[in-house]
Amino acid sequence: MDDVKSQLRLDENEAYEETEDTGYHPKAFNEFERWFKRQTTIHGRRDLKDLLFKMLLSVVVIIVCMPFFMVLIQVGTVGMGVLLGSGPGQGLDFFLSTPGPGLQGGVLNAIAGTAYLVGIAMLVGVPLSLFGAIYITEYTRPGFMRSSVEFAADVLAGIPSIVFGAFGFTFLVIYLRIGMGMLAGGLTLAFMMIPTVLRTTQEALRQVPMSLREASLALGATKWTTTWKITIRAAFPGIITGVLLAMGRVMGETAPLIFTSGNNLGLPTSVTGPGSWVASMPYTVWSYISDPRNYVNDKAQATALTLMGMVLLIDLIANFISRKVTRRLV
Amino acid sequence: MAKGTTIEVKNLNTWFGRKHILKDISCYFEDNCVTGVMGPSGCGKSTWLRTINRLNDTVGSFRMTGEIFIEGKxxxxxxxxxxxxxxxxxxxFQRPNPFPMSIKDNITFGPKLHGINDGDELDEIVETTLKKAALWDEVKDNLEQPGTTLSGGQQQRLCIARALSVDPPVLLMDEPVSSLDPLSASKIEDLIVELKKDYTIILVTHNVQQAFRVSDRAAFLYLGELVEFDKTAKIAEAPSDPRTEAFITGRIG
Structure with a gap:
């Protein structure tokens, strides 16, 4: 203990001396040095413990963040090579051409396919979950009905995506005889996004102060007008954010599509039947990465990079909307 | 221009679930004057007010007996x-609650509901109601701005203008200044006095001084009972019930 104490006195003196000849250092550096000294100077056992713990935590943080950067570097370097290259199926061509013979072309089929699938999923899933959430939140009282729907949605949101895939296959493809293709794939994705959108919409509606609804009712508006013109309007940023986040999520799903959407090296030619089979970006990543040819593997990374970029963009938009309109209410 | 109308309440009893809120209330609100409803928190003031425009109907567990007549109906x-x-x-309402839309749309929302769609007519309503609410001069150049960007006091005046936009003879006010700063509050009090020329106003407040300043007649509600209902001056000087006296001297509530 005495040892530590003398050490401490020494440290203090040193620190004092350091701060005295400030004139030589640029200001910012000097401040950093002082800050660093303050962080690392040990004034006794408790400070030592504190410092060690701080170091431990920062190591953990580095480990936690590492996978993100590793993925980014791995996908980024290889993927960027393809996106910026000028060979066949590289550069702009990567987005604008279909794979063609030997998978040498771009992945337009996958990009268009994902657009079709997500489009169908949104077209079906968003209105359903929106009206569902409105009915549950605005038209029912808390009770058995409401809590059972909420419970079902929460359970659905937690179901592994491969189960949705299996369900889509047995119910849509086999039982309803829709057949594989964009319709079955899109509907399966819709099933996946419904619970998320329903719950986020509900949450957004719940955030709208009661007095806003009452003000509208007190002017002689009907319940429906109030819901449509006031409540939904006030909850709109929250609803949009939920929709966009769910969209970003289903965009990257492979499992629900394996048995439902089929695959296609060209663009779909019809809405039903074999012509409606579509590729999708995650599915393409999966099949390209398991290909023995190196240049096909590289295209898988480029597709993954594009997909990540798209999802990131959607998340940023969602974030922007939700942040920009937070000042809206009382 | 609206002229106030009378409201008669007969043997009003209300419950939320099993809780008996208002107990056998009968009274008569005169037209073109401000009636202040005082009482401690939780005595049923707001519930009473909200039976008059049937806003309690939206609450599931609400039940009532008795009758309320407006213009005899x-x-x-x-x-x-x-x-x-x-x-x-x-x-x-108690807290300013402008709709999340522009100032102008806040005002035109009500008239549009009731079938007024003519642009010029709506513009005229916007101007006259904002003038009545003493807000016109402050916002006339920014009618397209969101209503939520105004200050608290301005928002509350916007809400008053919105309530006036459908030209109602009766105006219910549920502690309209309790969430505002003193200056905004006194502006709105002045406004209330101004408005009583054309409207029957019922003002709920837990602030005795405010009720005395603003109202012509006053009611004192205690634990769901209408203890006293008389001219404000009379209640201020010589309340007939000991509970009223205790309340206005600050011993209960």
């Missing part, structure tokens, strides 16, 4: 139309 009669009732009974 029973508003709880099975044939009564709740939407036209609410058009005739405006309401201002």
């Amino acid at each position: 029973d508003i709880y009669a099975p044939t009564a139309d709740v939407y036209s009732l609410r058009r005739r009974v405006g309401m201002v």
Whole structure:
């Protein structure tokens, strides 16, 4: 203990001396040095413990963040090579051409396919979950009905995506005889996004102060007008954010599509039947990465990079909307 | 221009679930004057106010007996139309609650509901109601701005203007200044006095001084009972019930 104490006195003196000849250092550096000294100077056992713990935590943080950067570097370097290259199926061509013979072309089929699938999923899933959430939140009282729907949605949101895939296959493809293709794939994705959108919409509606609804009712508006013109309007940023986040999520799903959407090296030619089979970006990543040819593997990374970029963009938009309109209410 | 109307309450009892809120209330609100409803928190003031425009109907566990007549018509009669009732009974809430839309749209929302779609007519309504609410001069150049960007006091005046936009003879005010700073509050009090020329105003407040300053007649509600209902001056000087006296001297509530 005495040892530590003398050490401490020494440290203090040193620190004092350091701060005295400030004139030589640029200001910012000097401040950093002082800050660093303050962080690392040990004034006794408790400070030592504190410092060690701080170091431990920062190591953990580095480990936690590492996978993100590793993925980014791995996908980024290889993927960027393809996106910026000028060979066949590289550069702009990567987005604008279909794979063609030997998978040498771009992945337009996958990009268009994902657009079709997500489009169908949104077209079906968003209105359903929106009206569902409105009915549950605005038209029912808390009770058995409401809590059972909420419970079902929460359970659905937690179901592994491969189960949705299996369900889509047995119910849509086999039982309803829709057949594989964009319709079955899109509907399966819709099933996946419904619970998320329903719950986020509900949450957004719940955030709208009661007095806003009452003000509208007190002017002689009907319940429906109030819901449509006031409540939904006030909850709109929250609803949009939920929709966009769910969209970003289903965009990257492979499992629900394996048995439902089929695959296609060209663009779909019809809405039903074999012509409606579509590729999708995650599915393409999966099949390209398991290909023995190196240049096909590289295209898988480029597709993954594009997909990540798209999802990131959607998340940023969602974030922007939700942040920009937070000042809206009382 | 609206002229106030009378409201008669007969043997009003209300419950939320099993809780008996208002107990056998009968009274008569005169037209073109401000009636202040005082009472401690939780005594049923707001509930009483909200029975007059049937806003309590939206609460599931609400139940009531008794009758309320506006211009001689029973508003709880099975044939009564709740939407036209609410058009005739405006309401201002405790906290400013402008709709998340522009100032102009806040005002035109009500008239549009009731079928006024002509642009010029709507513009005129916007101007006259904002003038009545003493807000016109402050916002006339920014009518397209969101209503939520105004200050608290301005927002509350916007809410008053919104309530006036459908030209109701009756105006209910539920502690309209309790969330505002003193300056904004006194502006709105002045406004209330100004408005009573054309409207029957019922003002709920837990602030005795405010009730005395603003109202012509005053009611004192205690634990769901209408203890006293008389001219404000009379209540201020010589309350007839000991509980009223205890309340206005600050010993209860």
